[in-house]
Amino acid sequence: MRKWASIPHREGVHSRQAHADLPEEGLxxxxxxxxxxxxxxxxxxxxxxxxxxxxxxxxxxxxxxDLNEVKGEGNSPWSAEMVLHNPHCRYRIWRPSSAMERLARNADGDDLLFVHDGEAEFYCDFGHLTLRDGDYVMIPRGTMWRIEPKGEMYLLLIEATNGSYQLPDKGMLGPQAIFDPAVLDIPKMDDAFRAQQTEDSWQVEVKRHNQVSVITYPFNPLDAVGWHGDLTVLRLNWRDIRxxxxxxxxxxxxxxxxxxxxxxxxxxxxxxxxxxxxxxxxxxxxxxxxxxxxxxxxxxxxxxxxxxxxxxxxxxxxxxxxxxxxxxxxxxxxxxxxxxxxxxxxxxxxxxxxxxxxxxxxxxxxxxxxxxxxxx
CATH class of the missing domain: 2.60.120.10 (Jelly Rolls)
Structure with missing residues (x-):
């Protein structure tokens, strides 16, 4: 798309450019x-x-x-407390302190976790990640997942209701601007992931239209042995943003x-x-x-x-x-x-x-x- 020159109108006392060199002291x-x-x-x-x-x-x-006063307790993300919401976004606070006893699956939209405090092991369809404070975790709609906190945690959960998360278009800055996609981490099918693939009974809490259904399996359904494609969970820590x-x-x-x-x-x-x-x-x-x-x-x-x-x-x-x-x-x-x-x-x-x-x-x-x- 071409950008033609457009000369803004000017009236009275004004600066030559926006946000710099105000025309008079005290304006x-x-x-x-x-x-x-x-x-x-x-x-x-x-x-x-x-x-x-x-x-x-x-x-x-x-x-x-002061969201420090919001309890948001429970070891299911669907017990997180609502802070803000509209038809396209749900913003919640969650404070898990013990391992999730059931898997979670959001059928309403993508989820974005932000770890304000704490650490955890994260397991999902695509493998295993270790989380720390400052991590964003982008979870595609329909992904099964769970976390095992290493103590008390404080997380933001921001749902893109009936929508998906994408990365911003960095345009003329180039794809490495702000953060290089190379810093994005994805889950690994490592020893920790394989070790949790037991034949014990597991349940999945599926949220759809903000109602939770529970599906029971006679095994852990996080039992994938491999995958390929370009859709997965992504992790980004603010420390990697430039x-x-x-x-x-x-x-x-x-x-x-x-x-x-x-x-x-x-x-x-x-x-x-x-x-x-x-x-x-x-x-x-x-x-x-x-x-x-x-x-x-x-x-x-x-x-x-x-x-x-x-x-x-x-x-x-x-x-x-x-x-x-x-x-x-x-x-x-x-x-x-x-x-x-x-x-x-x-x-x-x-x-x-x-x-x-x-x-x-x-x-x-x-x-x-x-x-x-x-x-x-």
Missing amino acids: YEREMGKEGFFGPTAHLHHKHAPTAWTNWEGPLRPRLF PLMSHRYHLPPSAHTTFVAPRFVICTFVPRPIESDPGALKVPFYHNNDDYDEVLFYHAGDFFSRDNIERGMMTFHPAGFTHGPHPKAFKAGLEYKKKFTDEVAVMLDTRDALEVGDAAAVTENTAYVNSWKSPE
């Missing part, structure tokens, strides 16, 4: 856009921070949840896309140098999220654009309002106090509005909206 840039960060955009310059509200009424607001960077321009979240599904994307923010050019913005720019709901799960580190956020928490910014860095973070960015980010976070952007599950609702910090509040 604030706000980006409006379509299709997330992929469509047409406008960059407006304001005399006041676009988030400097003094009061907020009504249900549309920035929200903060983020895109520009010392002169703050890249949008879409530059950090890790997985894509038909109606949402998963991005991963990992440690990187902060922009060093004197005129470049050094924190996320103020922007409207008018087409997507935006969710951030905080896995590790110091979350440089937010105040009072701890690991295991989740922010939820529904579509429909402007948001951006907290005031202290914005000020620190102007002063270039930090030269490096050390945050790790999992971002979910959904095209369809998300509903908050009961498990998350009871953990909400309703004062979060006031963290941007302008002094009266």
Whole structure:
């Protein structure tokens, strides 16, 4: 597809380029856009921070949840507790502490596991993997699997309901950008996998339309002796992600896309140098999220654009309002106090509005909206 030159309209006081060299000291840039960060955009310059509200009424607001308080106990993934959901995505918290007694199979869509805490042995149709903190595990729809935790675990389960996960198109950057596909691990049919192929009775919990059926076998159905093809379970650890960077321009979240599904994307923010050019913005720019709901799960580190956020928490910014860095973070960015980010976070952007599950609702910090509040 060819890209013809298009000259944007300009009006009044404006910067020469987006996200750099603001035209006057004390102005604030706000980006409006379509299709997330992929469509047409406008960059407006304001005399006041676009988030400097003094009061907020009504249900549309920035929200903060402490998912450390969600129990999600049980040794079946179908006992995980619902945090957010819409017709195309189900976002759950699971805290298994013992080996699964039954195999799991999701007939509703692909699953993506993210290991926030803990270690486990993972067995599936395709073989065996050892999991650690920071691992993503992409499980194709219909795969039978189970885990044997080595202690307490804390996992995110993100289901692509009636959909599939794919890798992002890296375009002109080349296929090795962000992460080389060579770092993707697949299960091995090793000694550990063969050792669990017993003739003991096993059951499989199959989830379809969010109802669970149980199938009993007189043997362990993870009894494959080999396979070939290009469909399998994949593992990626955030430590193998090498983020895109520009010392002169703050890249949008879409530059950090890790997985894509038909109606949402998963991005991963990992440690990187902060922009060093004197005129470049050094924190996320103020922007409207008018087409997507935006969710951030905080896995590790110091979350440089937010105040009072701890690991295991989740922010939820529904579509429909402007948001951006907290005031202290914005000020620190102007002063270039930090030269490096050390945050790790999992971002979910959904095209369809998300509903908050009961498990998350009871953990909400309703004062979060006031963290941007302008002094009266």
